[in-house]
Amino acid sequence: MTEIRGAAAITGAASGIGRALALELAARGCDLALADRDEAGLQAVAAEIAKTSSQNKASSQKVSVHRVDVSEPAAIADFAQAATSTHPGLNIVINNAGVALLGAFSEIDQAQMDWLMNINFWGVVHSTRAFLPHLATQPEAHIVNLSSIFGIVAPPGQTAYSAAKFAVRGFSEALRHELQMAKSPVRLSVVHPGGVLTNIVRNSRAGVGVTDNARRAESIERFDSIAKTTPKAAALRIIEGIEKNQPRILIGNDARFMDLLQRFRPETYWAVMAKRIERMSRKGK
Template sequence: MTAIPGATVAVTGAASGIGRALAVELAGRGADLALADRDEAGLQSLAADIARSSPRKISLHRVDVADPEQIAGFAREVIAAHPSLNILINNAGVSLLGLFHEIDQIQMEWLFNINFWGAVHATRAFLPHLSNQSAAHIVNVSSIFGIMAPPGQTAYSAAKFAIRGFSEALRHELQGAGSPVRLSVVHPGGIKTNIVRNSRTGSAISGNERRSQAIERFDAIAQTSAKDAARRIIRGIENNEPRILIGNDARFMDILQRLRPATYWKVMARRIEKMSKRGK
C-alpha cells in the first residue's frame, strides 16, 4: 500500500482537468505537492484554492513536458524542495483532432512529445530518487484509447498505447528487481474536462465544424467528473492497482475489446451514436 497522508506527490498537467482535481484531493488527504504545468496562472489559482482549505507544502513549477531539459530541471527543483517525494503522476496530455491523412508529421510528433515522451522523460528523471524511498509510486495516465483505437485518433491512440506498453514493461522490470517503486497505468473513459475543447485540429481541416461536432459528441458521452476520476486514481494508488479503469464506459470498452479484439469498433460506434442522440 502507498499511503497518501504524509506523502509528497509531483503532478504534471496540474493546472486543469484531472490534474487539478488530483491536486485538490491529494492535499485534502494530507499530501504535500509539487505541481507542474505550462499554465502559470492556472497553477497560481490552484495553489490559492488549496491554501484556503488544506495548508500543505506546495511548490509550483512552469514546465513544458515536451522539453526534456525542462523536465530534468523540474526533477532537480522538486527533489531539492521535497526530499521525501515518493509519488510521481504523469498526467499532462493533449489531443489532436483529425484522420491520419488530415494531420501532418509535425503535429503527430508534437502530440507524442507531450503524451508519451513527457512521461518517459519524467519517469527517467525521477526514478533514481523514487527508488531510494521506502515506498514509492509512479502513475502514468493513458486512456481507454490506449486499449481500443477509434478512427480519428491515430496520433492520440498511438501515444496512449505506447504509454500502456512502456508502463507495463517497466512495472515488470521493477517487480523483478524487488524495487520499492510501484507503477499504475490509468485508463480513463469519458471525463468531463476541456481536453477536446483545447485540442488542435489537423492541418488539412478547415473551419470549425469538425471541432464543434467533436465537442458536442464528447459532451454527450462524457459521464465521469474530474473529481471522481481523481478519487479513483488515488484509490488505485493506495491499493497498488497495476491498471486503473475509470468510468463504466471504460470498463465496458475494456471488456468489449477482450471479447471482440478485431471487430469491437462496429459495436462501439453504434453505442456512441445512441449516446450522442440521447445527449442532444
C-alpha cells in the same frame, strides 16, 4: 499498499484531472509539486489549496508550482531536481499532462504527430526517467502514468492519440515488470480513463488538413454528451488505485465496457462501439 504521505509531483496540474488530484491529495495531507505550462492556473490551484487548509484549520501543505513544458526533456529534468530538492520526501509521481489532435491520419502532418507524441508519450518517459532514481531511495513510492481507454481501443480519427496512449501502456507495463523483478520499492499504475469532463477536446488542435470548421464543434458536442465522469471522481479512483497498488486503473463505466468489449471482440469491437456512441450522442442532445 502505498500510503499517501510525503509529497506528490503532478504534471498537467492546472486543470482537469491534474487539478482534482492536487486538491484531493492536499486534503489527505500530501505536499505537492505542481507542474503545467499554465502558470496562472497553477497559482489558482495553489491558492485554493491554501484557502481550504485555512478554512479547515488543517496543517498547511507545502505546495510548489513549476512552469514546465513536458515536451522539453531539459525542462522535465529541471522540474524533477527542483521538486525533489523542495520536497525530499516526494514519493508519488503522476504523469498526467496530455493534449489531443483532431483529424484523420491523412489530415495531420508529421510535425503535428511529433508534437502530440512529445507531450503524451515522451513526456511520460522523460519524467519517469528523471524521477525514478529519487523514488528508488524512498521506503515506498509510486509512479502513475495516464494512458486512456484509447490506449486499449483505437477509434478512427485518433491515430496520433491512440499511438501515444498505447505506447504509454506498453512502456508502463514493461517497466512495472522490471521494477517487480528488481524488487524495487517503486510501484507503477497505468490509468485508462474513459470520458472525463475536462477541456482536452476544447483545447485540441486541428490537423492541417481539416477544412471543415464545424467538425470541432461537433466533436466537442459529442464528447460532452457521452463524457459522464467528473475530474473529482477520476481523481478519487486514481488515489484508490495508488493506495491499493493496482497495476491498471480503469475510470468510468464506459472504460470498463470498452475494455471488456475489446477482450471479447478484438477484431470487430469498433462496429459495436460506433453504434453505442451514436446512440449515446442522440440521447445527450
